[in-house]
Amino acid sequence: MTTIEIPQGRLDTGYDNTAEDCTNRQPLVTGEGTYHAVTKIVCATPEARHAPKIWYVCFTISLMLLCLLFLTIAYQVFTGVGVWGNNSPNAWAFDIINFVFWVGIAHAGTMISAVLLMFRQRWRTGINRFAEATTVFSVLCAGIYPAIHVGRPWFAYWLIPYPNIMGDWPNFYSPLLWDALAVSTYSTFSFLFWYFGMVPDLATLRDRAKTRTRHTLYGIFALGWRGSARHWKIYDRGMIIMGGLACALVLAVSSTVSTDFAVSQIPGWHETIFPPYFTVGAIFSGFATVIALAIPARHLFGLKDLITERHMDNLGKLMLLLSSIVLYIYLIEFFTAYYAGNIYERFAYYNREFGPYWWMGWAMMFCNGVIPQALWFKKARTTWWLSLPIALLALFGMWTERFSIIVTSISRDFLPSAWHMYSPTLIDIGMFAGSFGLFFTLFLLFCRYLPMVAMAEVKSILPQSHTHLPEEYRNVE
Amino acid sequence: MTTYNPSMDTPAGEPVLYGLLAEFHDPQSLMNAANILRKNGYYCWDCYSPFPVHGLDKVMGQRNSILPVVVFVVATLSCIGMLALAWYCNAYNYPIVVSGKPYWGLGPHMFLAFPVTVLASVITTFYATFIFCKLPLFRHPLFTSERFQRVTDDGFFIAIEARDAKFDIKVTTELLNTAGALAVEEVRD
Numbered sequence: 250m251t252t253i254e255i256p257q258g259r260l261d262t263g264y265d266n267t268a269e270d271c272t273n274r275q276p277l278v279t280g281e282g283t284y285h286a287v288t289k290i291v292c293a294t295p296e297a298r299h300a301p302k303i304w305y306v307c308f309t310i311s312l313m314l315l316c317l318l319f320l321t322i323a324y325q326v327f328t329g330v331g332v333w334g335n336n337s338p339n340a341w342a343f344d345i346i347n348f349v350f351w352v353g354i355a356h357a358g359t360m361i362s363a364v365l366l367m368f369r370q371r372w373r374t375g376i377n378r379f380a381e382a383t384t385v386f387s388v389l390c391a392g393i394y395p396a397i398h399v400g401r402p403w404f405a406y407w408l409i410p411y412p413n414i415m416g417d418w419p420n421f422y423s424p425l426l427w428d429a430l431a432v433s434t435y436s437t438f439s440f441l442f443w444y445f446g447m448v449p450d451l452a453t454l455r456d457r458a459k460t461r462t463r464h465t466l467y468g469i470f471a472l473g474w475r476g477s478a479r480h481w482k483i484y485d486r487g488m489i490i491m492g493g494l495a496c497a498l499v500l501a502v503s504s505t506v507s508t509d510f511a512v513s514q515i516p517g518w519h520e521t522i523f524p525p526y527f528t529v530g531a532i533f534s535g536f537a538t539v540i541a542l543a544i545p546a547r548h549l550f551g552l553k554d555l556i557t558e559r560h561m562d563n564l565g566k567l568m569l570l571l572s573s574i575v576l577y578i579y580l581i582e583f584f585t586a587y588y589a590g591n592i593y594e595r596f597a598y599y600n601r602e603f604g605p606y607w608w609m610g611w612a613m614m615f616c617n618g619v620i621p622q623a624l625w626f627k628k629a630r631t632t633w634w635l636s637l638p639i640a641l642l643a644l645f646g647m648w649t650e651r652f653s654i655i656v657t658s659i660s661r662d663f664l665p666s667a668w669h670m671y672s673p674t675l676i677d678i679g680m681f682a683g684s685f686g687l688f689f690t691l692f693l694l695f696c697r698y699l700p701m702v703a704m705a706e707v708k709s710i711l712p713q714s715h716t717h718l719p720e721e722y723r724n725v726e
Numbered sequence: 727m728t729t730y731n732p733s734m735d736t737p738a739g740e741p742v743l744y745g746l747l748a749e750f751h752d753p754q755s756l757m758n759a760a761n762i763l764r765k766n767g768y769y770c771w772d773c774y775s776p777f778p779v780h781g782l783d784k785v786m787g788q789r790n791s792i793l794p795v796v797v798f799v800v801a802t803l804s805c806i807g808m809l810a811l812a813w814y815c816n817a818y819n820y821p822i823v824v825s826g827k828p829y830w831g832l833g834p835h836m837f838l839a840f841p842v843t844v845l846a847s848v849i850t851t852f853y854a855t856f857i858f859c860k861l862p863l864f865r866h867p868l869f870t871s872e873r874f875q876r877v878t879d880d881g882f883f884i885a886i887e888a889r890d891a892k893f894d895i896k897v898t899t900e901l902l903n904t905a906g907a908l909a910v911e912e913v914r915d
Contacts, residue, residue: 284776284880410815418815422824427837434841441852453776453878472862475869476877478760478773480859482783483791487855490797494844494851501840508837709777716753718781719761 266559267631277372277710280554284708287555291450291702292457294550300697301549308693314686321680322397330400332676339660339671344398345509346651347681349527350534351391351688352432352506353647356499357535358384359439362446363495366488372563374706375556378450379546380539381443382699386691387538388436390684395428424509431505438498442491448474449484450700503528510654517597517658522585526578530647533571533617537643540564544633544640546696555702558631565630569621572643576618597658605670606657609649616646741914744867745770745887746898747874748907753779756882759905760785763884766901770890774874774883796854797847804846808839867915874913885913 260266260279268275280286294300325332335342358380365373396402408429410418419426451467452474458464474480504524511523520526540561547556586598602610620642623629630636661668695701708714750756753775760773764787773782809832816822817829827834856862868874868885877883884907886898895912902910 288776288879410811417820420822420824421812421816421838422827422831422834424837430838430841434845437845438848441848445852445855449777449878456875456878468864472856473864473866474861474878475866475874476774476776477859478775478779478782478786479788480861481775481778482788483793483855483858485778486791486793487851490794490851491848494847497840498844501844505837505841705777709780714753714777714779716757716779716781719758719785722761722781722784 262553263558266557267562267627275559276712277375277557277559278555278707279557282554282711284711284713287702287704287707287711288453288457290551290554291700291704291707292454294696295454295698295700296457296459303549304693304697307689311686311689311693314683315690316683316686317679318393318683318686321676321683322393325397325676325680326402330398332674334671334673334677336669336671338662338667338669339656341659342656342671343673343677343681344394346648346655347684348391348394348398349506349651349655350648351387351394351684352435352502353527353531353534353651354387354538354644355384355391355435355439355535356503356528356531357539358382359442359495359499360532360535361539362442363492363499366492367496371710372560374703374710375560376539376543376564376702377706378443378446378703379543379556379701380535381439381446382692382695382701383535383538383542384439385436385443386688386695388432388439389691390688392432392436393684393687395425395432424505424512427505428509431502435498435502438491438495442495444470445487445491446703446706447700448472449476449705450703452476453704454700499532500528503531515658515662516591516593517601517654520582520585522578522582526582529571529574529578530617530650533568533575534644534647536564536568536571537640537647540568540636540640541644542692544637546701548633550696550701552702555707561633561636562627562630565624565636568640568643569624569630572617572621572624576614579614579618593663596661600661601653601657604657604661606653606660609653609657613646613650613653616642617650620646743888744913744915745885745890745893746895746902746910747868747871747883747885747913748902748905748910749873750882750884750906751908753782753882755906756884757782757785759884759902759907762901762905763886766892768886768890768892768898770887770893772885774868774877774881774885776878776880776882779882791858793851793854793858797850800850801843801847805839805843808842809835812838867913870915871911871913873909873911 259281260276262280264276264279266275266277266279276282278287280290333343335344358377361373361380362377365377396405399405408419408426448471452471455464455467455471458467504527507523507527510518511520513519543556543561543564547553583598586594601607602614604610621639623635623639628635629639656671660671748759750759756773756775757779760782763771764785773779773786775782812835813830821829823829873881874883875881884902886893886902892898899910
């Protein structure tokens, strides 16, 4: 490995910090690189009088889609689940596909902020806030589906074990209950973690506020944070505890979701590989989302000094790793189906690639397993017009994966006389499009009014933040 | 230890002296100054910085917070509690055979106990952290200082409270200046 000269002092925006050198640490922040510069870059968008024009265009479209979501949900609740294309044997279709899809997207935020926190990856500071926001909003999108799929959502409280006049309790063996708990835990957790990390940055916005309204609003949510060293110590400890819990949660949520399928007996669902399979796929789709959102955001909001080429490069590498695991699982599933010798299982996998939904099967194979292999090349990781399509295709691929697993398996199970094709209705499609409206409305509001990058954390990894302990404390534990 | 009560010296209606606020240039000089203050026997003081300065807790002599213990206790209790609830509901109070499965099973019930444990621990961590920090606190004497607004941007500060037994405006100001302060000002509230 060659030694690379790292220039001292001010680095230009777009400075190539992707070169690897194990003897010399590459800077993770370019531009001026002072504390104040970091504050200025991040606060520029929330403090600007007007957002970029494109923001208004996107926001209008998102709001319209959000209205579509509300309309379709209202129609579905007042009419009944019959407005969906679900019909025997396809009891599960778009609702659960979209649920798994959105839960999956949520995973990257937790992965980046928690798992990379545990591994002390300093580069995570540039993108963690951003990724956590995608988590919070996509869990929200996911949560809609199980809630309305129960048909009579006003009875959703029956899931809670409360003493009632009938004297009965929920069945704790039911995956519906596991799901409800996993998703509600995940959404509560991701919201608290996101807000917890944002408190010091909200205090920055409070202290810089020019108007009384801004000062009051940001002030309330900043909880009176004043950067005390005694507070930082407790806060850091709290952050580590939350991160540790999140590491376990990120593995548990998708595993729980996968057991909805794995505890059933449908060929193609009844597999022990499902928990890791769903978890890896989830994190993979999450990274694709973070890449797909980070590329426009860093261009649009001038964050190139904080979300540098190196961040994009690292994200690409992680996506490549996950894509390879996903591809391995796809292939091993086929092998298991063949080697186990069960005819129903063999048929399910033959049907997945050569049945009526063959193009879904192949799309998932190519978009998730084959195309991301281009990320082996550095050019593909660091060139936006290459990595953006790869990420978007991966998202499409992950959706088709869920379609393949769910619809292809259930539409053709044991008895050919019970087979039936599934096709979504307009309501199904409208609701799916609407969930994007919900996600983007919230995400755009987040970009506009909240600190998109964790300022305090970025400042702590600047080279000038490095301190030497006075001699007498070096060995104190 | 006799404590100096600043309000005794202040005429009624006048803002009470909270203490001295000193600004430092960078994290290293903040740490060095903290070391000097601690050696001089001050105890009612705190450092303020835009991000956690690594190692400052050692220099200030902060004890570890009991936060992890609190979270651990809550986590253990909530895990046992959820398993017990599942047992009470499905195996004791109203046992029903579903698909011939046993009334109570650790495996499937772990799917419930785990998220409940995490949920309880996270909520505890969140609230306990802010309770231990005595936050939210929207009114604080330091917020009256214009200089102090930069603490969330690029300012590094030490504030010594007037109730500290060793506090003396002249002596303490001089000490802060020799410790490398860029500026020292009185904070009144």
